[in-house]
Each structure stands twice: as structure tokens, then as C-alpha cells.
Amino acid sequence: MSEEIDSSGGAVCEEIDPAGAAVSGEGDAAALLREAARELVEIGVAIHDVAAHATAALTDRVALGALPRAPAAGYQAQRALMRAVTNGDGLGYAPAGGRLATLAARVGAMTGAESLAVRVLTTSLRLRIAAVVLDHPELAGDAMLGRLIEAAAADRDLEAIRALRALLRDRGAVRTLSGLAPIFGEVLALRALLDENPLNDAAAWLIATGKGYATADPITGMSNRAVAVLDTGEGAARRVDLSAAEAARLNSHGSLLGFLRNISEVGTTGRMLIQSVEGPDGVVRHVVQVPGMRAGRPDNASPQDLLGAFSSAVLDSSPYSRALAKAIDDYGLPQGAELALIGHSSGGAAIMNLVQDAKFCARYTVTHAVAVGSPIDFKKPADPRTWVASVTNQHDIIPTLDGQGAGGCFDLHPDWYVVDYYDSTHLFPLCHGIEHYIANIADDLPGARDVIDGRLGPYRGVVVRAQAYLLFDRVPYPEGFPFLTVPTYPADTSQGAVELPIRCQNGSSLTAYFASDPGAAAGLLEGTGLGPAVQVGGRALVAVHAAWNRRTSLGGYREVHLGVVVPDPWRSGSLRVWPDLLRNADRRRSGTFLAGSVVDSAAVCAVAPHLWGAEPYLAPLEFRLTARGARVAVGGLVTLCGLLGPGLPASDRDLVGYAGRAGNTLRSCVRTRGSCRVHPLPRVRLTVGQADHPLVRQLHELGLDGARPLLCLSAIARQTLRGAGVPVLTT
Amino acid sequence: MPAVPEGIAGHAGVLESDARALAECAERLREIEVRLEAGGAAPPWLYEAVNAHLAACAEAAADLVAASARLRTYAERARP
Numbered sequence: 001m002s003e004e005i006d007s008s009g010g011a012v013c014e015e016i017d018p019a020g021a022a023v024s025g026e027g028d029a030a031a032l033l034r035e036a037a038r039e040l041v042e043i044g045v046a047i048h049d050v051a052a053h054a055t056a057a058l059t060d061r062v063a064l065g066a067l068p069r070a071p072a073a074g075y076q077a078q079r080a081l082m083r084a085v086t087n088g089d090g091l092g093y094a095p096a097g098g099r100l101a102t103l104a105a106r107v108g109a110m111t112g113a114e115s116l117a118v119r120v121l122t123t124s125l126r127l128r129i130a131a132v133v134l135d136h137p138e139l140a141g142d143a144m145l146g147r148l149i150e151a152a153a154a155d156r157d158l159e160a161i162r163a164l165r166a167l168l169r170d171r172g173a174v175r176t177l178s179g180l181a182p183i184f185g186e187v188l189a190l191r192a193l194l195d196e197n198p199l200n201d202a203a204a205w206l207i208a209t210g211k212g213y214a215t216a217d218p219i220t221g222m223s224n225r226a227v228a229v230l231d232t233g234e235g236a237a238r239r240v241d242l243s244a245a246e247a248a249r250l251n252s253h254g255s256l257l258g259f260l261r262n263i264s265e266v267g268t269t270g271r272m273l274i275q276s277v278e279g280p281d282g283v284v285r286h287v288v289q290v291p292g293m294r295a296g297r298p299d300n301a302s303p304q305d306l307l308g309a310f311s312s313a314v315l316d317s318s319p320y321s322r323a324l325a326k327a328i329d330d331y332g333l334p335q336g337a338e339l340a341l342i343g344h345s346s347g348g349a350a351i352m353n354l355v356q357d358a359k360f361c362a363r364y365t366v367t368h369a370v371a372v373g374s375p376i377d378f379k380k381p382a383d384p385r386t387w388v389a390s391v392t393n394q395h396d397i398i399p400t401l402d403g404q405g406a407g408g409c410f411d412l413h414p415d416w417y418v419v420d421y422y423d424s425t426h427l428f429p430l431c432h433g434i435e436h437y438i439a440n441i442a443d444d445l446p447g448a449r450d451v452i453d454g455r456l457g458p459y460r461g462v463v464v465r466a467q468a469y470l471l472f473d474r475v476p477y478p479e480g481f482p483f484l485t486v487p488t489y490p491a492d493t494s495q496g497a498v499e500l501p502i503r504c505q506n507g508s509s510l511t512a513y514f515a516s517d518p519g520a521a522a523g524l525l526e527g528t529g530l531g532p533a534v535q536v537g538g539r540a541l542v543a544v545h546a547a548w549n550r551r552t553s554l555g556g557y558r559e560v561h562l563g564v565v566v567p568d569p570w571r572s573g574s575l576r577v578w579p580d581l582l583r584n585a586d587r588r589r590s591g592t593f594l595a596g597s598v599v600d601s602a603a604v605c606a607v608a609p610h611l612w613g614a615e616p617y618l619a620p621l622e623f624r625l626t627a628r629g630a631r632v633a634v635g636g637l638v639t640l641c642g643l644l645g646p647g648l649p650a651s652d653r654d655l656v657g658y659a660g661r662a663g664n665t666l667r668s669c670v671r672t673r674g675s676c677r678v679h680p681l682p683r684v685r686l687t688v689g690q691a692d693h694p695l696v697r698q699l700h701e702l703g704l705d706g707a708r709p710l711l712c713l714s715a716i717a718r719q720t721l722r723g724a725g726v727p728v729l730t731t
Numbered sequence: 732m733p734a735v736p737e738g739i740a741g742h743a744g745v746l747e748s749d750a751r752a753l754a755e756c757a758e759r760l761r762e763i764e765v766r767l768e769a770g771g772a773a774p775p776w777l778y779e780a781v782n783a784h785l786a787a788c789a790e791a792a793a794d795l796v797a798a799s800a801r802l803r804t805y806a807e808r809a810r811p
Contacts, residue, residue, distance in 0.1 A: 029772035036763045037771075045758045047791075050749040054795065057742035057802065068733045070808030077739075077805040080798035082745075090791035125779045130774045330774045 003175060026252075034409040040124035042207050042282055043411070054084045056574030060099060089520035092116045104406050105196030118193050121208040125186045125193075128409055132182045134424065136394070139235060143169060145179055149187060178428040179374045181397045185404060210410035211358050235303060235322025238328060238652075240271060240470045250275075251468060254450045257442055259342045261288050261373065263436045264276030266468060268294040270302035272324065272347070274331050276465040279458040285338040285367075287459055292345025292373070292434070303473050309346030312353060313375045313401060319473040320346065321353035325360055327469040331363065340368040341461050343397055344434045348374025348390075358382040362498040368456060375402040377412050384533070388413065389452050391441065394422040396432045420449040423588035460523075480505050483673040483719050488553075491724055493610040497605065500611070501723040502554050506718050508625045509547040509676075510632060512640060512684065512709035513565070515539035516702035519562045524595045524698065527689035529730030530658050534565040534577055534590070536710065541565040542593050542687065542702055544709075545655065546624040546632040549720070555600035558621035559633050562698060563592030563657065569730040579690035584667035591656030598634050612725045613659030617695065627677075630684055637696050642684035643710055652715045659725065665727030674718030682712040734808040743802035750795040755789040 042558035057063065058081040067074040079197035085094050095101040105115075106521070108610040129149060133139045140146070144240070167176045180187060185207050192204030205211075242250070249265050251258030254277040266289070294304035302308070303320035311318040325631040328339070341351035348371025354360050355369045361382040370389045373396050381388060393397040404412070423440055425431045441449050452459065478485055480503060490497040518533065521540030525531035533540035545561045567577040569591035580590045597616035599605050620632040632640040655670040665680050688696055688705035699705060764781045767773035 025806055028770060032767055032770040032772040036767055039759060039763055046752055046756055047788075050752060050791070050795070053742075053745045056797065057746065057798070060738065060742060062735055063742065063802075063805070064736045066805075066809040069735075070805055070811070073801070073805040073808040077798065079802035080794070080801040084791070084794040084798045087790060087794055090787055090794045092787070116784070116791060119787070120784055123777075123784065124775070126776070126780075130772075285738050650785065 001008045006621070007173050013441045030131040030134040033127045033134070037124040037127035038409040040120055040127065044120035044124060045209060046707045047091065047120060048094075048096055048507045050114070051085060051091050051094035051115060051117060052101075054081055054091070055097055055101045057081050058085060058110075059098065086259075088113075090116065092119065098674075106201070110198055110308055113297040114194065121205070122190060122193055124409075125190050125208055129183045129186050131409070132186075132394075136182050139179070142179065145457050148180075149183070151191075153529065175427065177397055178395055178431070180429055181400065182394045182422070184397055184400045185408075191529050209402070210404060210408065210412060223682050232301070232317040232346050233322075233476070235319045235324070235326055235483055236271075236472040236475040237323050238329035238469050238476070239467040241698075242266075242468050245728065247466070250463070254279075254287060254461055254463060256370065256449060256456060257438060259287055259370075260290050260434060260438050260690040261442065263291045263342065263347070264438060266291055266303060268292060270294055270304050270472075271468050271470050272327060273466060273468050274328065275463050277459050277461045278464050279461045281458065283338070283341065283458070285327075285463060286331070286333060287458055288324065288339060288341045288351065290324060290341070290343040290347030290351055290576070292343075292347045296383055301472055301476065303350075303471050304346070308350070309474070310359045312346045312349040316356060317353055317354075317429060317640070317728075318350065320350040320471070321357070323471040323473070324350055324354060325357070328364070329473065330469070331467060335363060338363050338365045338367050338458070340370070340456060341366060342370045342372075343374060344372045345374055345432065346436065348372060349376055349379070349509070350590050352376045352381075353387075353493060354378035355381045355383075355386055355388070356377065361499065366537075367458070370452060370456075372434070372441075373398055373432050375399050377402045377408070378403040384415075387417070387455055388415075389417040389419070389455070391419045391437065391445075391448065391452075392421075393431045393437070393440065394420060395425070397426060397428050398432050415602065416424055418453060419445060480719060484721065491611065493585070493607045495606045496611075498607050498611065499553055501721045502552055504549045504718075504720040506551045506597070507549040507718050507720055508624075509672075509714070509718060510547065510640075511543055511545045511624055511653075512686070513711045514544065514686070514702075514704050514707050514709050516542040516704055516707075520698075520701040520703065523701070524564055525566065525593055528593060528658070529665060530566045530569050530593050531564070531568075534567055534581075540702075540712075542704065544704075545592070546621075546640065547720075554604060554607075555601060557599055557604045558623050558633060559597065559599045559616070560621060560638075561592075561594050561598075561605070562596040562695060563594050566591060566593050566658065569658070569728070582653070585656050585671055590653070590706065591658050591667065594659045598695060609661065612657065612668045613661035614657075617693075625716055627716065630712075630714065634695065637689045637691050637693050638699060639687045640684055641687070642682070644677075644679045645681040645683050646716065647679045650676055650678050650713075651712065652718050653674040656727075656728075658728075661725075664727045665730045668725035669723060671721040672715070672718050674715050676692075676713050676715035676718070679714065682709050684709060684712065736810045737811060739802055740807040743799040743806065746799040746802065747796045750792040750799070753788045753792040753795065757792075759783050760784050760788070 013079050058602055085091060089179040092115035093105040093108040094115035138383050139394060144167050144398060151159035151163050157714045158522055189204040189207040192200040222326060246265055250262050251727040262273055269293050275287045276284050277287060278284050292307060293309040294302055308318060308320045312320045343351035353368055355366055365385060368387050371389045375398060414499050420710050423444060430436060468631045484503040491500045515536050516539060518540040526532060543563045543565055548558045550556050577590050580588055594614045597614045598619050598621060599616045605616050609615045610619060619635040624631040629643045652672040657668050659666050686704050688699040701709060760781050764777060767777060
């Protein structure tokens with residue numbers, strides 16, 4: 001079945017049908033070249049075996065042990081054998097088989113010595129490249145690429161490096177990689193076979209002969225498995241809810257494009273999706289939909305990272321596939337439930353790891369596996385009944401990372417449905433994106449789409465259930481563990497029950513201490529039973545505390561408080577106030593009387609008086625904090641802005657607040673965890689507007705308009721626990 | 732110890748067989764070249780590459796035959 005759709009940016013498709021007959025859209029010449037290349041591999045392997053036999057004769061201990069019996073004849077025999085395995089005009093430098101011979105071969109490789117088998121494989125690789133060039137005339141017409149290929153094939157190192165540098169300079173890394181993508185494996189294998197690095201020869205041999213996954217980086221020779229084993233973890237999955245908008249965009253009816261669009265919707269966010277579909281026969285089956293690699297750090301808590309992609313491709317089992325298995329187990333399927341696995345990029349490699357896991361396939365019946373843009377050439381299904389489809393763009397470099405790409409001449413999986421196509425988009429990573437594959441399958445590959453959709457027939461029904469999972473390399477700590485792992489209890493408010501304590505997973509804060517008018521401060525404390533205010537140089541110490549609680553059990557919100565720092569209400573005037581202010585909340589008696597508060601969340605504004613006594617104002621708040629500076633704005637009323645100056649590291653301090661409610665005083669605590677910085681020379685300045693607002697009035701009365709703080713504490717990342725206020729008798 | 736000469740002779744036999752295998756490889760190389768040329772698919776460098784491989788196969792086969800003969804002599808002389 002051949003499919004050519006290309007006229008103006010369409011795709012040209014080369015498919016291998018399930019019956020095993022290779023069919024192509026590029027004509028007889030390329031097929032002849034590929035067939036010749038495959039035959040040359042057989043010849044190269046046969047020559048390699050011959051060299052191994054000669055080496056075995058040369059190193060045979062029995063033969064060597066008999067030398068004293070016939071030294072002259074033995075010496076001549078050894079000399080003849082030595083010539084056979086080192087004659088540059090014959091087998092070349094060809095010690096093979098056994099550890100000693102491998103060592104000798106590596107030493108020879110370092111001097112540039114080659115064997116006849118390697119030279120024949122080189123010819124095979126060049127024929128593979130020639131076949132690809134017929135499909136990709138842009139390669140033939142590209143003088144710079146041609147120069148690189150010729151230099152690599154002729155073992156002209158310096159010229160190859162110069163050609164590569166010229167390419168990188170002229171087009172940049174992305175365009176160079178994109179241009180090379182269809183012949184990436186072949187060029188790398190050529191270089192590795194012919195260069196003087198003995199460590200990459202085994203990987204090159206595997207790529208050239210198609211015998212297995214490239215075990216090492218073909219450039220450096222660094223073991224792929226050595227890198228992949230860095231990706232550790234038993235894998236874990238937790239149910240997560242998609243947002244309403246995401247859930248609304250999921251397909252409601254099973255189809256290949258629908259499943260791929262779901263993968264696009266879930267995105268590379270560390271999540272995956274399982275859907276149950278009621279097929280045309282009324283049977284409910286399940287579709288596991290797995291995205292590719294997540295951008296960002298090469299190794300993070302998710303198996304969808306770079307290391308996860310690498311290990312999924314190289315190893316038989318990886319944290320990614322183990323996490324998928326746990327998600328599927330959690331989904332609650334009966335023994336033998338029918339599954340279709342759909343994956344993109346590293347997700348395709350991960351689902352194939354499940355497909356080749358005999359235990360997984362004993363628990364479930366994996367009927368279909370569809371990998372899109374994935375390196376899966378050397379995966380082997382445990383259940384021969386699993387129908388496998390692979391869709392790859394020849395300019396996508398990711399599927400070629402196992403060493404087999406557009407130039408492949410081996411029918412590695414005659415029973416798979418393989419769609420290896422190309423279109424006018426040659427730029428990587430654009431052509432690797434799930435959206436690009438979706439567009440190609442939707443618009444340019446209708447035949448392939450029909451075939452796969454046809455095979456997915458039992459899954460083409462109404463979606464009756466869907467569940468997303470967040471995947472992890474290893475079982476994650478409970479959220480906020482251990483600080484936020486505390487007993488909770490409901491507290492009744494006029495707004496309904498609120499779960500306390502309020503737990504903030506991720507917040508930032510800035511506290512600025514000012515010297516203010518003592519009379520005004522005393523006025524704020526009048527009748528509270530608190531005070532007098534803690535004084536610094538005859539001025540009252542006042543705090544402006546601002547925080548952005550990004551993720552809390554009450555939702556995200558910002559808050560700003562104005563407070564007067566007060567000593568122990570029952571032992572006021574004590575000299576112990578300063579060390580007391582440094583104590584943790586559970587032992588602190590001094591605190592801050594909350595004179596005015598503003599929050600930007602209506603929910604928090606409504607419950608605050610019941611919980612803490614203070615009656616905050618609701619206003620838009622701005623909070624920005626970096627290591628260098630801060631900006632806090634309360635509507636258009638108050639601004640605290642500027643550089644924080646040098647900071648000394650410290651641990652974040654708990655907060656103790658006193659507030660008045662109906663003649664009572666409530667003491668509430670905010671326990672904090674995280675690091676903060678103490679800024680002894682802050683350059684921030686408080687600017688107070690002229691609006692008629694209680695907070696504005698208080699700040700003016702305290703004389704803080706235009707004031708700089710004495711000291712600032714900043715915490716860029718912290719967690720907090722905030723319980724309800726407790727009434728205390730202060731009078 | 733008859734096992735020693737027989738072992739050496741065994742190697743000789745394998746190498747003779749390998750020499751024939753190399754001749755077959757050379758024959759297959761020729762056929763590949765002919766096939767590609769007939770199909771109009773032969774790259775310009777193929778003739779030179781295949782010729783080099785053919786010459787190497789012939790030389791290697793000769794080396795193996797020579798080594799095999801030396802091994803047989805060695806096996807005879809090594810008999811107790």
C-alpha cells in the first residue's frame with residue numbers, strides 16, 4: 001500500500017503492511033538500495049564470523065600448548081593465522097570474539113585500523129543513505145550536508161568536523177539536526193565505525209546491523225544504560241481532576257485522532273489519561289493515553305522528564321512504565337480487561353514497555369498499542385496478539401534515537417503496522433510535536449488513519465468514564481509533609497464550615513518594621529488591654545506584614561496587615577520583650593496588635609472576623625517579592641516598594657497576632673516553615689495615598705507616609721499553618 | 732593425546748570452510764553490484780567500493796587457505 005499525498009506540503013507515506021510485505025512510495029531504486037544494504041549487512045556479519053573463527057584458532061590454548069611438540073610448524077601456523085586476522089588487504093585488522101580479541105580490536109580502533117567487515121558495513125550504511133536521499137532530494141541538493149556525509153563515509157575526520165561546524169554556523173543546531181534527521185542514525189554509525197574511539201564501535205555495529213538498540217552514544221561511546229539507570233524509582237500515580245475547561249475538551253467518542261487530541265490536551269504536564277469506551281458491541285474497553293516528555297529540568301519528580309524518556313527508550317522497564325501500570329491498577333479494571341495503549345514520544349516507548357511486560361499482559365489483555373513519534377524499534381510485545389502501530393515523521397529525530405530511522409533496511413517487525421512518512425515541515429522539534437502529528441494524520445495520512453481507526457474499531461464508541469493521573473518517579477510525600485500533615489477540624493462560620501488549620505503549601509511574605517509616632521500607636525491600642533507598644537529610640541514599633549498565600553486549603557489569597565508590636569500583655573514593660581519576639585509562636589507572649597487588615601479574597605474576608613477577630617477590608621492587592629526588591633500595593637491606597645538591600649539568612653519567624661472582637665481579645669498564631677532573609681538596611685519606602693480609608697488614616701496618623709522601615713524580613717518560599725484565634729483575657 | 736592434533740585440525744577445517752564462505756560473499760557482492768547497476772540505482776562510488784571488497788575477500792580467502800594448510804601440518808607434527 002503506497003500513499004503519496006504530497007503536492008504542496010502534504011505528506012509522503014511509506015507503510016509496511018501487517019502482512020509483512022514492504023511497500024513504499026519511493027520507487028524501485030530506493031527499494032533496491034535498501035535490499036542491497038540489508039544483504040551487505042549479512043555479508044559483513046559473515047565476514048565478522050570468519051574473523052572470529054581465525055581469532056579463535058590463533059588464541060586457542062590447546063594449539064598454543066602443543067607448540068613445544070612441533071615448534072617450527074606451530075610457529076608457522078601461528079604466523080599464518082596472525083596474518084589472516086591482521087592483513088590490511090584481506091580481513092583487515094579483525095581480531096573478534098572473546099574478551100582478549102575485543103580488547104585487541106579496541107586498541108586497533110584507537111589507531112584507526114579497520115576490518116573488512118566494518119568496511120562492508122560502511123558500504124551498507126552509505127547505500128542506506130543513498131536510499132533516503134532518493135526520498136529526500138533536498139539532501140542530495142544540499143552541498144553542505146553532502147560534504148559532511150562524504151567526509152564521514154571516507155573517514156576524513158577533520159573534514160567531517162569542518163563540515164559539521166560549517167553547517168552549525170550556517171543554519172544553527174536546530175536546522176542542522178532537522179536536515180540530518182532522516183539519516184541521523186546512519187551518519188552517526190558511519191562516524192562511530194570509522195573513528196578512533198573504540199567505545200562507540202559496539203553501538204555503531206548494532207545500528208548498522210539492526211541487531212538491537214544502540215547500547216551507547218554513537219559519538220562518545222558513553223553507555224546508554226549507564227545514563228538510563230540514573231532514572232530510578234518504583235513509579236507512582238495519583239488521581240487528579242482535570243480543569244473544567246480541559247475536561248470539556250476531551251473527546252466523547254473514541255477514535256485515533258480523538259485519543260491523540262486528548263494527549264495534546266493533557267499535555268506534557270506529568271499527567272496521563274485513562275478513558276473507558278463502550279464499543280459498538282456494548283463491551284466497555286479502556287484506552288490509556290500517554291503524553292511525551294515534559295519540558296524543564298532533565299530529572300524531576302515526574303517520570304515524564306528527559307531521563308525518563310531516555311530510560312523508557314533504552315530499558316525494558318522504567319519509572320514511567322511502572323507509574324503507568326500503577327495508574328492502570330488504580331483505575332480498577334477486572335482481570336483480563338481489554339486495553340488499548342496510545343503514546344506519543346517517550347509515552348510511546350513507555351507504553352511499549354508495558355506491552356512487553358509479561359506480567360502486565362497477564363493481568364490485562366493489551367489488544368492495541370499505537371506509538372506516535374516514538375523510538376520503539378527494539379521493543380518486543382509479550383503477547384503476540386497485541387496489534388502494534390508506529391507512526392513516525394522521517395524528519396523527527398526522536399524515533400531515530402534507537403538507531404533505526406528512515407534509512408532502515410531491516411524488516412524488524414513484519415507484523416507491525418508502520419507508517420514512516422515525511423512532509424514539508426523539516427524543522428525539529430516542530431515536526432515532533434503532538435499537534436503536528438495530529439495535523440498530519442488528520443489531513444495528510446487518511447489511509448493510515450483509516451487503517452488504525454479500523455483496527456481500533458472495538459474502541460470506537462462513547463466514552464463512559466475518564467480519569468487523569470499525575471505520575472511520579474517514586475511515591476510522593478503527602479502534600480506539605482511533614483509540616484502541614486496535621487489533624488484538621490471544622491470550624492463553623494457564618495459562611496459555613498471552614499477546615500482548620502488553614503494550610504498554605506506555597507507562600508511568600510514580607511514584614512517591614514517601622515518606627516512610628518508613639519501617641520498614635522497608643523491610640524490604636526487604647527481599650528485593648530494591650531501595650532504600651534514596644535519602643536525603639538522613643539518611637540513605637542509598628543509592623544506592616546504582607547503575604548501572598550498562593551495555595552492554601554482556603555484557596556489562594558494575598559493579605560496585608562498593619563500592626564503595633566506589643567509585649568507580653570500580662571507582664572508589659574518587661575525587658576524580656578526582645579528575646580521573646582524571637583521565640584516560636586507556642587512560647588511567645590508578645591505579638592502584634594492587628595490595627596488594620598486587607599485581603600483580596602472574598603471568602604477569606606468573610607470568615608476572618610469569626611476566626612481571628614480582625615475585620616479585614618476587601619481590596620485588590622499586588623505582591624511581588626524577589627531576592628533584591630519588593631513591591632506591595634493595596635489598591636491605589638498604599639505602596640511599599642523598593643530595594644531590600646543586603647540580606648542575612650535566617651529561618652522564617654512565626655507570627656503572633658492579637659485582635660479585638662466584641663470586647664474580647666483573640667490571640668492567633670501563624671506557624672511558618674521556610675527560610676527568610678533579614679534585611680538590616682532596607683531601601684523600600686512606604687507611600688500612603690490621600691484616600692478616605694481607615695488604613696490610610698492610620699498610616700498617616702502613625703507618620704508612616706514616606707517612611708523607610710528599620711528592618712525587613714522577606715521569605716520567598718514558605719509554608720504556613722494558621723489556626724483559629726483563641727480568646728484571652730487581657731484586662 | 733590425540734585430542735590436541737584433532738583440535739588443531741578442527742580449526743583448519745573451519746578455516747577452509749570460511750575461505751569458501753568468503754568466496755560466496757564475493758559472489759554475492761558481485762551480484763549486488765550487477766543488480767544495482769541493472770536497476771539504475773548504483774551510486775557512482777559503488778563500483779570502486781565493491782571492487783575493493785572483492786579484492787579483500789580474495790586476499791582474506793587466500794590467507795585462510797594458507798593458515799589452514801599450516802594448521803594441518805602443525806596438527807600432523809604435533810601428534811605424539
